Amino acid sequence: MLPSHSPNDVLHQDLSASLKRAMSTRHLVMLSLGGAIGTGLFLGSGEVIAQTGPIGAILAYFLGGLIAYMxxxxxxxLAVHMPSSGSFGVYAQHFIGPATGYMIxxxxxxxxxxxxxxxxxAAALLMQEWFPTIPVWIWTLMFAALVLILNISSTRIFAESEFWLxxxxxxxxxxxIALGLLAIFGLLSFQGQETAPLFSNLTTHGWFPQGIFPIFATMLIVNFAFSGTELIGVAAGESKDPAKQVPKAINTAIWRLxxxxxxxxxxxxxxxxxxQAGLHTAGVSSSPFVTVFSYLGxxxxxxxxxxxxxxxLLSAANxxxxxxxxxxWSLSVRKQLPAIFSRLSQSGTPYIAILVTLLGAIPGLLSEQFAPETIFKNLLGIAAFTMVVVWMSICLSQFNFxxxxxxxxxxxxxxxxAVPWFPLIPILGLVFCLITCLSMAADPEMLVGFIGCLIFMAACYLSYFLLYHPRA
Structure with missing residues (x-):
């Protein structure tokens, strides 16, 4: 049930403890691009190509980009009308329900x-390939300290660091892309040859060598590759002029991605x-980027x-x-966490929330010592699933708003x-995200993470009704 009060008034409480508005449009664009361009592209793109074939991969990423755009x-x-650092959690609270906002x-x-x-x-393990005598834990602590300093200093310093990363x-x-196209059209030698394959590899084995189904089976990977674009919504609460900057950043970021x-x-x-695109050898050499750059000399x-x-990796962590x-911070402002979590430093950063969040990364830090492959795969599955659920809440919140x-x-x-073609855009976005969520349940390797996410969501609802739901 929707709130009876006006959408213009729903965020007074959240904006009362305002954070520093220090982000410009270029910061928002780079924050979105930086959140999305990561190991999923550098290492995971080859896997999608190997599973779906070239044309299938192009269609999968195009569909993923279309979903992200919607x-x-x-x-x-929502962000232009009601800029808030609580973002989609606050929107879900007011336009879906308080318990759902808490859960999201x-x-x-x-x-x-x-x-x-x-x-x-992962960054520490890569550094160890250069410096094998230095233990992984030293690099891990150094990287964690660096990211902590960048976040805790000020919003401006964080935004600048993320821009350059x-x-x-x-x-x-x-x-x-530029060098690859030059090679494709014969302007650069490739593997010592004067001309590259000139797109012949795209259809050598037919349009869909593995069939149509793998395109949909890889959608969780593809959608996760576009995750991070929603950071624009979180940053809107700390941008200088959300009404101008957010629409420009969204359009710029999505089309560039x-x-x-x-x-x-x-x-x-x-x-x-x-x-060959998805061959998995040890370390960074499994990246198709390495193979192509090497062949280009x-x-x-x-x-x-x-x-x-x-x-x-550091950009994603940042x-x-x-x-x-x-x-x-947003939960604390809404009185759903102790007030200490919304305490701000002199530079305007929620330093207690930053420190506690960093401590929450300890399970991931243990992945290198205890069953790294199992822990990493399940954490990745959890991150992908939760991101798509958040996207679903965004579509439903806008529809209800x-x-x-x-x-x-x-x-x-x-x-x-305003979203064009309402209500078609939010409905399509919601349906496609729901299909992507269900695909995770069909993957045996991600089933444990899927069940874990459902348990976590149920625990959030239960804790909300036990702790915060008003009793008659």
Missing amino acids: VMLCLGE TWLYWLTWTATLGTEFT ALVKVITVTSF LIFFIGTIVVISALLPYE IPYAEDLMRFVIITA SGLFAASRMM RREWYRQGHQRQELKF
Whole structure:
């Protein structure tokens, strides 16, 4: 049941303990790009190609980008009208229900906290390949300390650090696509040959060598690759002018991501036989980026990609700690956590929430010592599933918000940013995300993570009704 009060008034409490508004449009765009461009693209893209074939991978990433765009349009309308660092948790609270808002906030906190430790550990393992005599735990502590300092200093310092970390990835992907296209059209030698395959690899084994089904089976991987775009909604509460910056950032980020992801898939698929794209060898060398750069004659290709992937991991950890701590801050502001979690430093950062969130990364840090493959795979599955559930809540919140908006006599033209083709966009976004969630249940390797997520969601609802639900 929707709240009886006006959407214009729903966020006074959340905005009362306001954070510093220090982010510009370029920060929002790079935060979104940085959150999405990561190991899923550098290491996981080859796996999707190997499972679906080149054309199938292009379709899968295009569909994934389309879903992400629909969700971000819904988030944009909400974030422009009601900018809040609690973002979709606050929106779900008011436009789906208080218990769901509570659950979504904790779920998004879990999404990032579950992967923080694995990102520090993975970056440390890559550093150990360069410096084998230095223990992994030293690098892990150093990276954790660096990300903590960047987050706790000030919003401005965090935004600048994320801008430059994300820029490394953007330059790498742009260079990869540009050099790959030059090779495809015979302007650069490839594997010592004057001309590359010129797209012949795309259909050598037919349009869909493994059939249509793998395209849908890989959608969880693909959707997770686009996760991070929703960070724009979290950052909207700390941006200088959300009404102007958020729509521009959403459109810029999504279209660039589509170009980056599909361009990367086209280059890899055109230059490498699809059976080779997903080969898993040890370390960074399994990345199709390394293979293509090596064939193009780029010196130290493996070292270059190791540096880029370490940067990607630190960027993800940096933005993840930012997003998760803001969820905890939001719960405290809404009186659903002790007031200490909303305490701000002199520079305007919720330092207690940041410190506690970092401590939540300990299970991920243990992944290197105890069953690393099992823990990592399940944490990745949990992160992917929870992200898609959050996206579903965004679509439903926007759908309910717009209906309430019309019911109160308002017009679409009154909104500074409005989702086009309402209600089709939120409904399609919700349905596609639901299908993606169900695909996780069909994967035996992700079943444990799926069940764990359902238990966590049920525990959130139970704790809300026990602790905060008003009794008659």
